[in-house]
Amino acid sequence: MTAAAHETHEFRTEVQKLLHIITHSLYTNREIFLRELVSNASDALDKLRFFQSRGDAVANPDLPLDITITVDKDARILRIADTGVGMTRQELIDNLGTIARSGSERFMAEHGMGQGLNGGAKAGAAAGDADGEAASSTSAAPTDAASIIGRFGVGFYSVFMVADTVKVTSRSCQPGATAHVWESDGSGSFSVAEVDGASDAAAPARGTIIEAHIKEDASEFLERHRLEAIVRTHSNFLPFPIMVEGERVNTTPALWREPKFTVTAQQYEDFYKYLTFDSGAPLETIHVSVDAPVQFTALMFVPPHGQELFGMGRDRWGLDLYVRRVLIQRENKDLLPEYLSFVKGVVDTEDLPLNISRETLQENVVIRKIGQTVTKQVLGHLEKLAASDADKYAEFWRGHGKVFKLGHTDWANREKFAGLLRCNTSHHDDAKGLSSLDDYIGRAREGQKDIWYISAPNREAARLNPHLEIFRKKGLEVLFLYEPIDEFVMDALGNYKDFALKAVEHADAATLDAFPTVEERKEAEPLAESDAPAFDALLARMKDLLGDKVTEVRVSHRLSDSPACLVSPDGSVTSSMEKLLKVMQRDESIPKKVLEVNRDHPILRNLLRIHKADPADPMVESATLQLFEASLLLEGYLADPHALVGRLYGLLEQAGGWYAEVKKL
Structure with a gap:
């Protein structure tokens, strides 16, 4: 049994339909046609410059290399002319009569110019550019035609988006060449004829003139300001002068x-x-x-x-x-x-x-x-x-630091990003000072393995935060974070070099106690051993008074100046991060936290005396609520301060009376 014979067929093309697709479906913006025609003209000039660099003879070598755009509104004709390489009769037929045949691509191939990304013509790196600095394309172009743009061989046909008919008159740069005219209405056929003697004067001395008869619905492309805007948008940096109605448009160099x-x-x-x-x-x-x-x-x-x-x-x-x-x-x-x-x-x-x-x-x-x-x-x-x-980098940071911080998600450049961060810290005298993480590490205490930070709306709020007191006492520097994104940055980084990034709220008491005290102050008398049970009873009473508003009332090991503060019970997130998350979730509830009290503070010592004398004394309740709501206020969770203020006035009234009696006023 013999195998069936195979027949080979070539694809066929409905030229008229293909042209219709190119001119009506390929481009989304009709103004692109001018970019394509100007790019083709630039390619023609690049090719001519290439021939001149090789020493080839060209017609009218003294003609300037430029592109001119003119308009005849009465005749509705737009002209784009160049003094480039031009085309012979056969090249007109081949390049304009064959869809998807790129004359520029063929030119590059014939002259051994690769187009690959790494193996072809180079945009700006001249030979020997060891520093990787931009090199001039103007010096490279005469020998390698690197600026040639065309690739697909369809850009020319975009002119039919705006034109009923197109006439192309071209004269090759070959010495003694005659001019020919190509003409088509874009419906699938074209004509080519030699320019006769009577019309030869209007033909280019060298190069190409495209005359597009503009459609009625495309009259905008007969307006000078519109043409100038298109050139400036798409072709402003081409290496040759582009003249619109006699005035150069592309005056800014690339x-x-x-x-x-x-x-x-x-x-x-x-x-x-x-x-x-x-x-x-x-x-x-x-x-x-x-x-x-x-x-x-x-x-x-x-x-x-x-x-x-x-x-x-x-x-x-x-x-x-x-x-x-x-x-x-x-x-x-x-x-x-x-x-x-x-x-x-x-x-x-x-x-x-x-x-x-x-x-x-x-x-x-x-x-x-x-x-x-x-x-x-x-x-x-x-x-x-x-x-x-x-100083200049600090100026950069003040202008762009907020945006730059978004880089905490760039894992590929994590180390570079972290090294470029800047923060105000407790080391500085004011809010203008900036330090890098490396600066912080350079000032770290011996044995320190953490970079500490605290979030606050401003420097004064950070300095007065109760959580900072033990760091001041131990002489440990703290980063001040003023923007909501800052904690996300620290959390994303996690560590920098050999240092862990940690919030002061998550500080371990034993870790901090290992550092010697640098800020000496008069310490309170230690609580008598006999008063320890009484203080535990006071803490229990305070927890009963606060109920489920707190999870626990306990002695603090981080406070030295403040009487009380609130801390997260699980230590998973900082107060500022928790507040930010609640805002994002539109959660207005007050979180339940641990109330820590400073056992050595005079307020707590006086409260202990009162509680020992009478646990039901109303002052115990007033002071407890005042400490709690003041701590809420510092955390930013006190929505209604009226009760706190009213209670404060009552305490001031009592204190004023006692003060007057003691002073015998």
């Missing part, structure tokens, strides 16, 4: 493509102002060129202050993504993590997997690699700044 040592501080400042609309200079400039693991150049700036105004514009962040100087996406949020969202700038890569319309990214693997590298570059730059100029 500084990221220039060698770092050739760019002045004023140029960086001007570009920063152009990019951000800020009125001042950037705080820091980061200019890099990277060859591995992916190839790209980047120019980034750290503004001197946050860009938000009353919380507006929080989503307006990200780096602008370019491919060979052509804008692909504004504010790409995959190039930097949110905690570095204050960074402004551009990234330009040689080869990125885009969809055929070049409007969106086809996949994110390359972008992720670029993003990881950019993140490391920014963090490395901040590390150098912190090491070389502490």
